[in-house]
Amino acid sequence: MSQEGVPALALADITCRFAARDGRGGAYTAVANATLEVAKGEFVSVVGPTGCGKSTLLNVAAGLLEPSSGTVSVFGEPLIAADGVNRRAGYMFQADALMPWRSGIDNVIAGLEFRGVPRAEAVAQGEAWLRRVGLAGFGDRYPHQMSGGMRKRLALAQTLIVSPDILLMDEPFSALDVQTRQLMENELLALWAEDRKSVLFITHDLDEAIALSDRVVVLSAGPGTRPIGDFKVDLPRPRDVSEIRMTPAFATLHREIWGAMKEEVLKAYEAQKVA
Amino acid sequence: MKLRTLQFGVLALLIAAWYLLTAPGIIPAFYFDQDNRAAFFFGEPQKVFWVVVEWFVSGDIFIHLAVTLLETALGFSIGALSGLAIGLWLALSPTASAVMDPYIKGFNSMPRVVLAPIFAVWFGLGIWSKVALGVTLVFFVVFFNVYQGVREVSPNLIASARMLGASRRQLLRSIYLPAAMSWVFASLHNAVGLAFVGAVVGEYLGSARGVGYLILQAEGTFDINTVFAGILVLTAFALALDTAVGAFERRLMTWQPRAGETEKI
Ligand SMILES: Nc1ncnc2c1ncn2[C@@H]1O[C@H](COP(=O)(O)OP(=O)(O)OP(=O)(O)O)[C@@H](O)[C@H]1O
Ligand SMILES: [Mg+2]
Numbered sequence: 001m002s003q004e005g006v007p008a009l010a011l012a013d014i015t016c017r018f019a020a021r022d023g024r025g026g027a028y029t030a031v032a033n034a035t036l037e038v039a040k041g042e043f044v045s046v047v048g049p050t051g052c053g054k055s056t057l058l059n060v061a062a063g064l065l066e067p068s069s070g071t072v073s074v075f076g077e078p079l080i081a082a083d084g085v086n087r088r089a090g091y092m093f094q095a096d097a098l099m100p101w102r103s104g105i106d107n108v109i110a111g112l113e114f115r116g117v118p119r120a121e122a123v124a125q126g127e128a129w130l131r132r133v134g135l136a137g138f139g140d141r142y143p144h145q146m147s148g149g150m151r152k153r154l155a156l157a158q159t160l161i162v163s164p165d166i167l168l169m170d171e172p173f174s175a176l177d178v179q180t181r182q183l184m185e186n187e188l189l190a191l192w193a194e195d196r197k198s199v200l201f202i203t204h205d206l207d208e209a210i211a212l213s214d215r216v217v218v219l220s221a222g223p224g225t226r227p228i229g230d231f232k233v234d235l236p237r238p239r240d241v242s243e244i245r246m247t248p249a250f251a252t253l254h255r256e257i258w259g260a261m262k263e264e265v266l267k268a269y270e271a272q273k274v275a
Numbered sequence: 276m277k278l279r280t281l282q283f284g285v286l287a288l289l290i291a292a293w294y295l296l297t298a299p300g301i302i303p304a305f306y307f308d309q310d311n312r313a314a315f316f317f318g319e320p321q322k323v324f325w326v327v328v329e330w331f332v333s334g335d336i337f338i339h340l341a342v343t344l345l346e347t348a349l350g351f352s353i354g355a356l357s358g359l360a361i362g363l364w365l366a367l368s369p370t371a372s373a374v375m376d377p378y379i380k381g382f383n384s385m386p387r388v389v390l391a392p393i394f395a396v397w398f399g400l401g402i403w404s405k406v407a408l409g410v411t412l413v414f415f416v417v418f419f420n421v422y423q424g425v426r427e428v429s430p431n432l433i434a435s436a437r438m439l440g441a442s443r444r445q446l447l448r449s450i451y452l453p454a455a456m457s458w459v460f461a462s463l464h465n466a467v468g469l470a471f472v473g474a475v476v477g478e479y480l481g482s483a484r485g486v487g488y489l490i491l492q493a494e495g496t497f498d499i500n501t502v503f504a505g506i507l508v509l510t511a512f513a514l515a516l517d518t519a520v521g522a523f524e525r526r527l528m529t530w531q532p533r534a535g536e537t538e539k540i
Contacts, residue, residue, distance in 0.1 A: 062434075085438055086438075093431055095431050101454075111440055114440040162440065
């Protein structure tokens, strides 16, 4: 395979079993034999019902969680969780992961600080990033003094400032209201268009997945989650997420993917009702 | 401001009650047979006050106070720093903590004040036996809080810092230490009191200087007013040290959300 064809991120035959705690119940197989690739510069979304193992899969890709079996390769190099995390990836977490004791600007430049960038230079870059995510002038506020939307934008700047080659995003906007969310999605697309990172974007919102991505992967309901559908989204770029939702091509895609997803969502719902 | 007035009101009330109940002849003795007995057992506030004034005017107290404060400060800082260091180490190293667990538990449940005579034998009657007692008391409070604080750091925060490229050292400095800080400060407030306990109990058991020594001397002659004067001086300095810790805490912990931050217009 030529260097060009090597995917940015390749998960091959990943299985994750969680051991049962204190002997209650058996071990739980969250993900089984999942294979997933993200090409260079590709924006891939993963959708699936709640609790199916999306975050688990992303943690494996980040090198934070060692899979029970299977391999992860990053630009062709195998990633071994025991050796450390995926150095070429940035991760935006589902839950808040800002340092509460650091002001906005200090949170943004944390990654640069860890890399030994001199403070003055890091602060200059940090200010620039705060402007880009619309937080100019809020650098001296602590996270608890910011709104949920501002915190998400801060986390976005914190992740992007070190310009990772791969972006892992775990439902980054799911806690936001619809308007803020569409603003953030557009901002993300604009930032992404600048240098086309490889993105693995987790969401449970099919609209969001289609509007943002080049490709949408549908996961089955747990246990033993694996991809069951892979849909190319060839809508034109640049896109505006609120306008693109109105186009007939979007509606067709939505119908098609939802057809594959619906059964899994119902399955997951039934399973949780019984449990 | 109103709060301060009320606080001083409570103090004034207590002193007034103390005075009324002990001064011979003001109210008829209702418990003791003689009306100067209450003063004998509980001292009298005005006399206690004059003992304190006399100490500071003549300068007799300074050498004793200096010794006690030095013992306290040393016990406090050595105990707190070693508690911090070992707490961090054990919290971050599962093997070490598993090995040390029974010993830590054992030392902690041991009534450590009984070590005081042993320390007197080991370190002599100078300040170091008192410092050692203070250290053993302070160490465990700080240690357990740091240990707990580090254990409770959100795994998300750690994962996030690791993804941003933090090395183990950087994790320690940027995540574990600041996250454990609020726990550390909670324990430091307790530690101040314990460091004083270490110093005074040590002096009590054998010394030639220190406020604990003064108190012991006064007890030997049933001079209850001097005993109370010593207690009062110690309390004042413990409060001062606690305030200093509190001021330091407020400076370091500006990031913490406080209840009701909106301004009244
Ligand atoms: N450490 C763990 N120990 C045991 N079970 C776990 C652990 N982490 C996750 N699981 C289980 O694995 C499954 C997948 O969890 P995961 O967090 O990946 O779901 P998700 O798809 O991200 O859900 P959501 O959309 O709600 O965020 C869940 O059933 C969860 O209970
Ligand atoms: Mg999740």
